[in-house]
Amino acid sequence: MIPFNKPYLTGKETIYIEQAVKSGKISGNGMFTQKCQQFFEDKYGFKKCLLTTSCTDALEMAAILCNIQPGDEVIIPSYTFVSSALAFVRQGAKIVFADSQENHPNIDADKIEALITERTKVIVPVHYAGMACDMDKIMQLAEKYNLLVVEDAAQAVDSYYLPAPQPPKGGVSAHLINGNATEVPSKYSPFRGLGGRAALGGRGAALGSIGHFSAFSFHETKNIISGEGGMLAINDERFIQRAEIIWEKGTNRASFFRGEVNKYGWVDTGSSFLPSEIIAAFLWAQIENLDDIQSKRKQIWNRYYEGLKPLADKGYLKLPEMPIFATNNAHMFYLVCNSLEDRTKLINHLKANGILAVFHYLSLHISEYYAPKYDGRELANCDMFADCLVRLPMFYELEVESVNKIVMVIKNIFQ
Numbered sequence: 226m227i228p229f230n231k232p233y234l235t236g237k238e239t240i241y242i243e244q245a246v247k248s249g250k251i252s253g254n255g256m257f258t259q260k261c262q263q264f265f266e267d268k269y270g271f272k273k274c275l276l277t278t279s280c281t282d283a284l285e286m287a288a289i290l291c292n293i294q295p296g297d298e299v300i301i302p303s304y305t306f307v308s309s310a311l312a313f314v315r316q317g318a319k320i321v322f323a324d325s326q327e328n329h330p331n332i333d334a335d336k337i338e339a340l341i342t343e344r345t346k347v348i349v350p351v352h353y354a355g356m357a358c359d360m361d362k363i364m365q366l367a368e369k370y371n372l373l374v375v376e377d378a379a380q381a382v383d384s385y386y387l388p389a390p391q392p393p394k395g396g397v398s399a400h401l402i403n404g405n406a407t408e409v410p411s412k413y414s415p416f417r418g419l420g421g422r423a424a425l426g427g428r429g430a431a432l433g434s435i436g437h438f439s440a441f442s443f444h445e446t447k448n449i450i451s452g453e454g455g456m457l458a459i460n461d462e463r464f465i466q467r468a469e470i471i472w473e474k475g476t477n478r479a480s481f482f483r484g485e486v487n488k489y490g491w492v493d494t495g496s497s498f499l500p501s502e503i504i505a506a507f508l509w510a511q512i513e514n515l516d517d518i519q520s521k522r523k524q525i526w527n528r529y530y531e532g533l534k535p536l537a538d539k540g541y542l543k544l545p546e547m548p549i550f551a552t553n554n555a556h557m558f559y560l561v562c563n564s565l566e567d568r569t570k571l572i573n574h575l576k577a578n579g580i581l582a583v584f585h586y587l588s589l590h591i592s593e594y595y596a597p598k599y600d601g602r603e604l605a606n607c608d609m610f611a612d613c614l615v616r617l618p619m620f621y622e623l624e625v626e627s628v629n630k631i632v633m634v635i636k637n638i639f640q
């Protein structure tokens with residue numbers, strides 16, 4: 226059986242865990258935690274990183290930091306994992322679900338403005354499959370309506386939002402223009418350097434460095450892992466101090482250890498969002514192998530794409546369409562069938578041949594939990610992806626021969 230996922234171990238995980246254990250410091254915010262956080266800040270230009278016990282927890286921290294009050298509205302794509310919405314629902318938000326693009330599961334940035342009301346507080350772009358949402362349009366809307374942006378970058382480690390094509394002289398770049406060609410001067414525009422774009426010298430902005438906050442996952446199904454694990458990146462300096470407090474049970478412990486206050490106590494809300502050093506030690510081993518992991522995954526991704534292209538050319542199925550401003554971190558390989566029946570047939574046929582492919586995301590607006598609270602419109606593209614999208618096996622140790630076999634088995638269905 227070719228599994229859908231297999232967690233990859235670099236071999237150093239247990240060595241670093243042993244080091245952490247022997248150091249006598251195994252609670253959170255020790256050496257490994259700080260090494261991991263520093264790595265992400267330096268490499269991707271995030272202003273401040275805090276490891277968390279999951280991406281869900283990082284999103285919960287973000288929801289608290291956004292100061293969500295009951296009745297506030299948060300715009301989220303419906304085709305996403307539960308946590309993107311759950312964190313905000315727990316703070317009492319009303320979720321306003323947005324549709325996906327027709328040709329990509331990412332939120333359709335052109336449909337967001339119509340959803341904004343006086344109560345809107347936050348937009349949550351989810352970078353599906355690690356491919357960038359249209360962050361220029363989203364940050365422009367945030368600026369115009371004074372909203373906060375929380376990137377759900379759970380799948381988006383080591384992926385980028387590319388610089389826009391060069392602007393006509395003195396003007397604003399082509400894809401910053403949305404219908405009307407007015408430049409919105411913005412301290413949050415990635416062109417002006419919130420987060421990583423400036424730091425990366427025009428090579429693009431790391432996903433997660435553009436919004437006010439971003440949340441990453443190191444769950445065992447992601448590119449780099451720690452079993453369960455996550456990280457909050459804070460790109461707006463105004464929120465850093467409060468983030469540290471919320472991270473450590475509402476105490477100003479971090480300030481205390483920096484010598485800024487002479488005793489620490491309970492100063493705010495919060496929880497125990499920080500992971501133990503054992504988790505961070507595991508993650509550090511993965512981080513050290515990030516480049517190798519990414520290049521192996523991209524190889525697999527490209528092989529799938531080339532192998533399945535003839536079927537897509539004949540219209541039997543659709544392959545992922547990369548937005549022009551996105552890079553691919555090969556988090557997942559998905560394809561889109563022409564119908565629910567086609568997808569069911571495909572998954573069953575793969576299973577009969579010893580290959581586990583999976584589908585995911587029942588649109589959240591029709592979920593058992595949220596549907597009774599949902600009063601919005603039908604979201605046709607979300608429902609289409611919920612019915613037609615399949616994920617093929619994707620993991621570091623997947624052999625090229627296995628990928629070839631999977632491609633062949635899929636081809637057989639259509640012949």
Ligand SMILES: *Cc1c(COP(=O)(O)O)cnc(C)c1O
Pocket residue numbers: 278279280281282305306308309351377379380441442443444453454455
């Ligand atoms: C995996 C994932 C999450 C949740 O991550 P955890 O670390 O398991 O909490 C949230 N959002 C998206 C889009 C994900 O893919």
